[in-house]
Amino acid sequence: MNLFDYIRDVPDFPKPGIMFKDITPLLSNPQAFQHAVQQLAAPFLDPLPDVIAAAEARGFLFAAPLALAMQRPLVPLRKPGKLPYSTHSLKYDLEYGSAELHMHVDAVKPGDKVLLIDDVLATGGTMRAAIELIRNAGGEILACGFLMELAFLKGKQLLDGIPSHSVLVVD
Numbered sequence: 001m002n003l004f005d006y007i008r009d010v011p012d013f014p015k016p017g018i019m020f021k022d023i024t025p026l027l028s029n030p031q032a033f034q035h036a037v038q039q040l041a042a043p044f045l046d047p048l049p050d051v052i053a054a055a056e057a058r059g060f061l062f063a064a065p066l067a068l069a070m071q072r073p074l075v076p077l078r079k080p081g082k083l084p085y086s087t088h089s090l091k092y093d094l095e096y097g098s099a100e101l102h103m104h105v106d107a108v109k110p111g112d113k114v115l116l117i118d119d120v121l122a123t124g125g126t127m128r129a130a131i132e133l134i135r136n137a138g139g140e141i142l143a144c145g146f147l148m149e150l151a152f153l154k155g156k157q158l159l160d161g162i163p164s165h166s167v168l169v170v171d
């Protein structure tokens with residue numbers, strides 16, 4: 001099964017010049033979705049992480065089935081104002097302006113080995129922020145996993161040498 005067949009390229013979304021990788025065709029095909037989740041999990045089965053974390057929103061779609069398959073806790077990293085309990089937070093710069101990620105204070109314990117998941121690795125800015133947020137809480141990043149990596153954007157350079165695996169790579 002070629003998973004690229006289930007990714008739709010949408011030009012100029014959300015703004016001119018961006019080729020958006022639309023994963024909804026993959027989500028709409030249970031066989032392809034299951035295959036993608038299996039491929040995403042495969043490199044991280046031994047040793048298993050203590051915790052799986054993902055930034056909203058599309059990262060949740062892959063981290064949730066992975067957490068069930070691995071029988072590990074799932075930690076959502078969210079935008080401001082979404083999490084109801086006390087949070088750790090981290091502000092980070094975007095191309096234009098800034099953004100902020102939050103995580104519940106009891107989500108990651110010091111020493112936890114965390115697997116970070118997202119659908120797409122683009123510039124790496126979001127993952128970099130997630131790494132710092134978890135490290136600030138005492139967590140250790142075991143690895144990062146992506147459904148798709150846009151290698152030409154060199155996002156891996158922001159991952160600080162952390163092992164990463166992408167199911168699909170676009171050069």
Ligand code: AMP
Pocket residue numbers: 018019020021022055058059118119120121122123124125126127155
């Ligand atoms: P990044 O530039 O790596 O911080 O990407 C930010 C977030 O936007 C990632 O979590 C991706 O889900 C999403 N993203 C960035 N570029 C694309 C793209 N071309 N297609 C789909 N999603 C994208």
